[in-house]
Amino acid sequence: MTSVNYELGEKGKPLEESEQIPVHTGYGARHTFTILSFIGYFNLYALRHNLSIAMVAMANHTDSISNPNTSASWECPDPVNNVTTKPTANKAMDFDWDEATQGLILSSFFYGYVATQIPGGMLSERFGGKHLVGFGILIMAILTILTPLVAAEFGTWALITTRVIEGLVSGAAFTAIANMQGKWTPEMERTLLTATANAGAFVGNVVVLPVTGYLCSSFFLGGWPASFYIFGGIGCLWFLFWHFLIYETPGTHPRISSKERKYIESTAGQRANKSYPIPWKGILTTPAIWAIMFAAFFHSWGFYINTTVMPTYMNKIQKFNITQDGLLMAIPNLMTVFTGLFGGWLADHMRRSRCLSTIAVRKLFTSVGLLSAALCLPLMPLAGCDHVVIVTLTVVGNGMMGFCAAGFYVNFLDIGFNFSGNYATVADDILRIYGFLRGWDIDVSGVR
Numbered sequence: 001m002t003s004v005n006y007e008l009g010e011k012g013k014p015l016e017e018s019e020q021i022p023v024h025t026g027y028g029a030r031h032t033f034t035i036l037s038f039i040g041y042f043n044l045y046a047l048r049h050n051l052s053i054a055m056v057a058m059a060n061h062t063d064s065i066s067n068p069n070t071s072a073s074w075e076c077p078d079p080v081n082n083v084t085t086k087p088t089a090n091k092a093m094d095f096d097w098d099e100a101t102q103g104l105i106l107s108s109f110f111y112g113y114v115a116t117q118i119p120g121g122m123l124s125e126r127f128g129g130k131h132l133v134g135f136g137i138l139i140m141a142i143l144t145i146l147t148p149l150v151a152a153e154f155g156t157w158a159l160i161t162t163r164v165i166e167g168l169v170s171g172a173a174f175t176a177i178a179n180m181q182g183k184w185t186p187e188m189e190r191t192l193l194t195a196t197a198n199a200g201a202f203v204g205n206v207v208v209l210p211v212t213g214y215l216c217s218s219f220f221l222g223g224w225p226a227s228f229y230i231f232g233g234i235g236c237l238w239f240l241f242w243h244f245l246i247y248e249t250p251g252t253h254p255r256i257s258s259k260e261r262k263y264i265e266s267t268a269g270q271r272a273n274k275s276y277p278i279p280w281k282g283i284l285t286t287p288a289i290w291a292i293m294f295a296a297f298f299h300s301w302g303f304y305i306n307t308t309v310m311p312t313y314m315n316k317i318q319k320f321n322i323t324q325d326g327l328l329m330a331i332p333n334l335m336t337v338f339t340g341l342f343g344g345w346l347a348d349h350m351r352r353s354r355c356l357s358t359i360a361v362r363k364l365f366t367s368v369g370l371l372s373a374a375l376c377l378p379l380m381p382l383a384g385c386d387h388v389v390i391v392t393l394t395v396v397g398n399g400m401m402g403f404c405a406a407g408f409y410v411n412f413l414d415i416g417f418n419f420s421g422n423y424a425t426v427a428d429d430i431l432r433i434y435g436f437l438r439g440w441d442i443d444v445s446g447v448r
Contacts, residue, residue, distance in 0.1 A: 029256040033184045034193045041200030043137050043235040046208040047144045050066020050227045052311045053326050057216035057224040059097040076385035089228035108160045112167025120172030128248040129176030136173030140166045141235025142295035148225035183249050195344025196403040205333035293406040306398045335399025347406035366407030374402030
């Protein structure tokens with residue numbers, strides 16, 4: 001059986017045929033990096049998506065569908081004991097936004113996000129990713145804290161501008177953290193450590209959606225503004241730990257043990273410390289890269305429906321109140337965390353035991369995740385107003401996509417961790433295109 005070397009730009013043995021390396025067990029610097037990366041992803045997604053739930057309370061047009069093409073037949077009847085959909089305490093903070101304006105505000109983040117993907121990848125390859133990640137999330141956190149003030153005092157276009165800037169710094173941070181993962185994850189721990197860090201994104205949604213829903217229904221710090229203050233503050237606090245505890249590579253870490261440094265560098269760090277020209281031609285002409293791009297795009301289909309469209313659908317069409325809305329949106333993300341972590345452990349176990357090749361493992365977990373969503377999401381309109389079926393399909397369809405964390409998510413590190421940030425850039429651009437297309441679709445069609 002012939003092995004294929006997917007390490008673009010280098011000659012050497014395939015990853016399947018790595019030489020014997022010194023194993024470092026127990027807690028180490030790579031685990032500190034993974035934990036803070038987990039919280040970093042938590043911040044990136046919590047700061048991005050809290051607006052999806054807060055929008056229900058912020059916009060006084062949320063309870064009606066203004067698009068003439070959308071009839072009331074799409075709406076379910078109001079359930080008993082579900083009279084209040086928005087807290088009366090925040091009525092003075094309502095904004096006169098119709099569906100088109102709401103869609104523009106939600107999608108504006110992605111216009112900025114896409115713009116910094118390629119520059120962010122190039123900067124992280126050339127200068128390192130630590131400060132791009134740290135200061136990117138810090139700026140995003142500060143702007144999140146200022147969001148209620150900007151919306152109330154400066155208007156809709158100022159809020160849109162703020163969201164675009166958040167997207168700009170978030171795009172660079174996302175690419176940079178993917179680049180750093182290639183330097184800090186040993187080969188045979190790569191799937192589990194990467195899946196653990198990436199799980200922070202889904203935990204961010206698990207926490208931010210119900211917490212924001214609860215705060216919107218409360219009097220604490222004015223209701224919905226509290227979500228922006230709290231999660232922005234968490235981002236600022238995280239920055240201090242990241243700035244003082246994280247280093248660019250194992251070789252520059254002053255407190256890492258020599259055994260752990262050698263363990264990491266034997267499969268990642270020794271190449272990560274070198275500089276290579278970015279093989280853009282190879283990236284854009286390699287079938288494996290394009291396969292990952294398509295997987296990323298279709299994964300985003302389910303992910304962004306769940307995080308940006310589903311909260312409004314559950315509130316406006318299914319008539320869940322805002323507290324229930326946030327809680328229901330958190331459940332699929334909670335399942336995603338478990339499937340992602342379990343999938344990461346299982347994938348590494350299958351690779352170590354050699355029951356399947358790395359390529360087969362990635363294809364298997366990607367297929368399981370994507371096919372689950374492909375089967376469940378189209379069935380939701382057929383369920384009508386059956387809340388049990390709707391919630392079940394949402395949880396299973398979106399929750400099973402967590403297995404993709406052991407599939408295409410980590411595949412960039414398999415095919416060439418020296419350029420993992422650039423691979424992530426190209427595929428993530430494809431993924432985010434769907435993000436702002438969803439916003440445009442809301443603009444012209446409403447939620448149905």
